[in-house]
């Protein structure tokens with residue numbers, strides 16, 4: 001056969017293909033928007049979605065806001081206020097976002113409105129992007145902070161729409177995302193609403209147990225025990241080159257368990273991650289105390305030296321790898337096991353130490 005001609009794709013097509021990388025489903029949009037709110041130093045983040053997020057997503061925060069003359073830049077491609085150049089990336093990024101592509105790509109596949117007022121600005125302003133078409137900046141009355149609204153997600157990408165599951169499934173994903181940020185940031189009041197009904201609202205009082213109460217309810221919150229572990233190599237342990245600097249958080253009584261692993265939340269250096277090593281180490285610590293196919297609730301924060309874990313370079317990548325995986329695994333197991341032992345919830349099987 002004749003070799004086909006090779007042609008450059010038009011800009012719209014490139015934009016939509018790229019969007020698929022970031023915007024997989026409503027929950028991935030919610031994740032990007034909540035991260036932006038946290039990066040903006042918000043103390044309140046209110047998320048509300050319609051029909052699992054397929055019909056509408058709104059995230060409102062009380063963060064630093066976006067000045068009127070920056071609104072266009074905020075929705076432009078590769079535009080970010082978070083890093084200046086590649087050296088910044090090498091130094092390590094403290095913010096959750098840095099690629100400057102989230103608002104741009106969401107705008108390519110939906111009707112996106114960003115409305116904002118920095119706390120010291122007299123008036124607010126908004127900008128709308130519809131299927132990649134950027135509108136004019138208009139004045140808008142709004143409280144201090146930023147509100148981002150996403151309507152008709154994927155309306156111009158019919159192929160993508162087919163991949164969306166039932167509303168309930170999409171909402172489950174949204175709930176998982178918002179929950180994970182609520183638990184990671186107990187000092188921020190995070191709320192979630194679905195079709196006008198409140199799913200949960202944390203107080204933002206800095207107390208992890210209170211956040212667990214808001215998210216998982218009283219039975220779970222009351223069964224949680226504290227985990228606090230640091231390496232035992234003398235004073236100033238956190239200044240040594242120990243591969244794990246701290247393991248902290250809450251784990252549930254072995255009888256407060258569910259038939260899914262979804263309630264094992266793990267964070268590395270403050271970022272929500274899925275790491276099978278961390279889950280397995282947690283489960284190992286329970287020994288034989290869990291009923292078959294039952295999994296506990298856990299909210300565990302692991303701190304490792306920044307260079308020992310590969311950074312979240314891909315927007316959808318949650319699975320992390322550790323340079324020192326066996327050490328991380330044993331630190332987590334030790335941390336959870338000590339907590340359970342202290343509460344007499346497991347029996348010591350072998351001399352520890």
Ligand code: ADP
Pocket residue numbers: 032036037040061063064065066073074075079080081082097098099100101102103104146
């Ligand atoms: P990134 O987060 O990677 O910088 P985004 O496309 O998510 O890229 O956002 C682009 C820019 O818009 C951000 O760098 C920030 O300056 C601004 N921005 C987005 N959301 C908010 C928000 N909720 N509050 C304040 N500024 C925001």
Ligand code: MG
Pocket residue numbers: 032035036097098100102103
């Ligand atoms: Mg972002």
